[in-house]
Amino acid sequence: MTIFTLGQRLLRMLLWPVRQWLEHLEVHDRQLAHRLCRLIPAQCPFERDIVVAKWHIHIPPLCHLNPLYEELMVLRYRALCYLADECQEDISAYC
Numbered sequence: 001m002t003i004f005t006l007g008q009r010l011l012r013m014l015l016w017p018v019r020q021w022l023e024h025l026e027v028h029d030r031q032l033a034h035r036l037c038r039l040i041p042a043q044c045p046f047e048r049d050i051v052v053a054k055w056h057i058h059i060p061p062l063c064h065l066n067p068l069y070e071e072l073m074v075l076r077y078r079a080l081c082y083l084a085d086e087c088q089e090d091i092s093a094y095c
Contacts, residue, residue, distance in 0.1 A: 015067050022071040027082040030089075036079040037094040040072050
C-alpha cells in the first residue's frame with residue numbers, strides 16, 4: 001500500500017463524521033436555507049479560461065477534489081427544494 005493510499009484512507013476516516021453530519025442536516029428554516037444557497041456556489045468558482053497573447057489556457061474545475069463536494073451539493077439542493085416547495089419562493093436568483 002502506498003503512502004498516497006494511506007493518506008486518502010486517513011482523510012476519509014477523519015472526514016466521515018463531517019460527511020454524516022452534512023448528510024443528515026435537515027433544512028427547516030428559511031434563513032438557514034437562504035444562507036446555505038448563498039454560501040455554497042452552484043458552479044465551481046475555480047474554473048477559468050485565461051487568454052494570454054495567442055495562448056488559451058483552461059483551468060479545469062477542481063471542486064471534485066474537495067472530499068466534501070458531493071455532500072455540499074446535496075445540502076444546497078435540499079435548501080433550494082425547501083425554499084421552492086415549502087416556502088413557495090422564487091429560487092431563480094440562486095441558479
